[in-house]
Amino acid sequence: MLAFTKQTDYGLMALHYLATHFENDSATNAKTIAQACALPSELLAKTMQLLAKKGLVESKNGPKGGYVLAKEPDSITIAEVVRAIEGPIAITSCQIAGADDCKQYRNCSIFHPMGQLQGRITELLEGMTIFDMAGMPAGEIK
Numbered sequence: 001m002l003a004f005t006k007q008t009d010y011g012l013m014a015l016h017y018l019a020t021h022f023e024n025d026s027a028t029n030a031k032t033i034a035q036a037c038a039l040p041s042e043l044l045a046k047t048m049q050l051l052a053k054k055g056l057v058e059s060k061n062g063p064k065g066g067y068v069l070a071k072e073p074d075s076i077t078i079a080e081v082v083r084a085i086e087g088p089i090a091i092t093s094c095q096i097a098g099a100d101d102c103k104q105y106r107n108c109s110i111f112h113p114m115g116q117l118q119g120r121i122t123e124l125l126e127g128m129t130i131f132d133m134a135g136m137p138a139g140e141i142k
Helices: 006-020 030-037 041-053 078-086 093-097 111-127 130-134
Strands: 057-060 066-069
Touching: 006 030, 006 041, 006 066, 006 078, 006 130, 030 041, 030 066, 041 057, 041 066, 041 078, 078 111, 078 130, 093 111
Parallel strands: none
Antiparallel strands: 057 066
């Protein structure tokens, strides 16, 4: 089964929250986001630190500190978030390493079809932004 890790789910939920609950560039702390989204605060705090390190959110210090989006929601793709948290997008390890590192490559009948599938998944993730997600009602699939 292809699935994002919980950390990626939480990161996407947090960015969605920031995109839909911003007020005059005021920062929102991880605890507030965790409570609003019913997420474990410790893992979310680590996730937000990682997203800040990767430049998707900015961390603001001080008593009214917290996080704000580093870019406009329509310029943060889902693919960027996935890469920031999980690393390269790949449905098989050989798609990352390439044919040279794959012991089965000579006899593999699915390397190229899997590459096409990965390309389509990546294209979909690149084509959807946090802004797109923010326009979707919670709990509904478009």
